[in-house]
Amino acid sequence: MGTEVVVEGLTKSFGKQNVWQDVSLTLPAGEVSVMLGPSGTGKTVFLKSIIGLLKPERGRVLIDGVDMVNSPERDIYETRKLFGLMFQDGALFGSMSLFDNIAFPLREHTRKKESEIRRIVMERMEMVGLVGAEGKLPGEISGGMRKRAGLARALVLDPQIILCDEPDSGLDPVRTAYLSQLLIDLNAQIDATMLIVTHNLDIAATVPDNMGMLFRRNLVTFGPREVLLTSDEPVVAQFLSGRREGPIGMSEEKDAATLAREQRTPAPYAPRTLAPQLEPSPGLPSRAAVPRRRERVLALLPGLPEPARAAILRSYAPAGPPAGTVGGPVGGPVGGPVNGAVGGAAS
Ligand SMILES: Nc1ncnc2c1ncn2[C@@H]1O[C@H](COP(=O)(O)OP(=O)(O)O)[C@@H](O)[C@H]1O
Ligand SMILES: [Mg+2]
Numbered sequence: 001m002g003t004e005v006v007v008e009g010l011t012k013s014f015g016k017q018n019v020w021q022d023v024s025l026t027l028p029a030g031e032v033s034v035m036l037g038p039s040g041t042g043k044t045v046f047l048k049s050i051i052g053l054l055k056p057e058r059g060r061v062l063i064d065g066v067d068m069v070n071s072p073e074r075d076i077y078e079t080r081k082l083f084g085l086m087f088q089d090g091a092l093f094g095s096m097s098l099f100d101n102i103a104f105p106l107r108e109h110t111r112k113k114e115s116e117i118r119r120i121v122m123e124r125m126e127m128v129g130l131v132g133a134e135g136k137l138p139g140e141i142s143g144g145m146r147k148r149a150g151l152a153r154a155l156v157l158d159p160q161i162i163l164c165d166e167p168d169s170g171l172d173p174v175r176t177a178y179l180s181q182l183l184i185d186l187n188a189q190i191d192a193t194m195l196i197v198t199h200n201l202d203i204a205a206t207v208p209d210n211m212g213m214l215f216r217r218n219l220v221t222f223g224p225r226e227v228l229l230t231s232d233e234p235v236v237a238q239f240l241s242g243r244r245e246g247p248i249g250m251s252e253e254k255d256a257a258t259l260a261r262e263q264r265t266p267a268p269y270a271p272r273t274l275a276p277q278l279e280p281s282p283g284l285p286s287r288a289a290v291p292r293r294r295e296r297v298l299a300l301l302p303g304l305p306e307p308a309r310a311a312i313l314r315s316y317a318p319a320g321p322p323a324g325t326v327g328g329p330v331g332g333p334v335g336g337p338v339n340g341a342v343g344g345a346a347s
Helices: 041-052 073-080 097-107 114-127 143-155 173-190 199-205 225-229 234-241 256-264 291-301 306-316
Strands: 005-013 016-026 034-038 057-062 083-086 161-165 193-197 210-215 219-226
Touching: 005 041, 016 041, 016 057, 016 199, 016 210, 016 219, 034 173, 034 199, 041 161, 041 193, 083 143, 097 114, 097 143, 114 143, 114 173, 143 161, 143 173, 143 225, 143 291, 173 193, 173 199, 199 225, 199 234, 210 234, 219 225, 219 234, 225 234, 225 306, 291 306
Parallel strands: 034 193, 034 210, 083 161, 161 193
Antiparallel strands: 005 016, 005 057, 210 219
16 A cells, blocks of 8 residues: 655745745545646655655655655665656656667666566566567657656555656656546556646546645645535636636736726626546556545545535535436445546557
């Protein structure tokens, strides 16, 4: 099972510039979480702080008893081995084949035999749908394939925690949909704790168990996906609906005069209906985090805003027999309707 990540009171500045302050959240073990936020709000800085590559001035990041901010560098180095990282640009070596790129962490950090390395690399390439592309150079394949190669490389050391920095950047909507399914399928197969930084609204709406948002140097909120998805907080609503009207401006934050002008002529926010969370592709195991998450979230219910509470209860209501189904509900899949997810890996 993945490892829980506890972030407490984290504050990070570069010189006089404060990136964010007093960020606290817990990534529940084995669950998938998404961090949203406009460009420049410090999402990448947050990921680097979690793995101890950047040092916040205040706060702690606790993983298995090790504080990635303040523990001795040796302990931080060891704990970093629990992570799989997928960088924004894929970060592949241009002169190496995909096979060698994906094998790189194994050759660098383990003493495994070449035959064992081959077995692991091929298994991971199969997981992300890259079988047959082993010999290709990164420059010879599509952006979507490069993303998946980056993901395969993040998986070779059997990570318990996976951090993905904008895995969708540069992908078209169809490839992004495949990527979303791949992320859920991976979670079902390895039960790792996952944090995905993105501003893609489709990923945000369909992939995570939990969601947070960074804005104006603060964590706006972090919690079950339904809390953010039903929030009427202006910055959240604007972000999730992709509108110009609201506190987020072209240069990230609007000045007070522009905001005041907009507020005199408020544009109606479209009500948002929640898309169902993706399910693993047919044939894969169910996600081990789902029952854990259900128990955890049901215990949180009394403290949640009403719209979030209602959405959670709806999502956990026993699915009635869909109209017109043959055979009835007995013996059907547990946990409600399965999406018509396409298995395999196109693109
Ligand atoms: N190593 C660094 N030194 C100084 N400033 C940095 C460094 N890394 C990031 N920043 C600044 O921190 C802010 C947040 O950056 P970043 O985390 O990359 O934002 P995001 O990933 O949300 O787009 C930016 O203003 C950026 O210029
Ligand atoms: Mg970034």
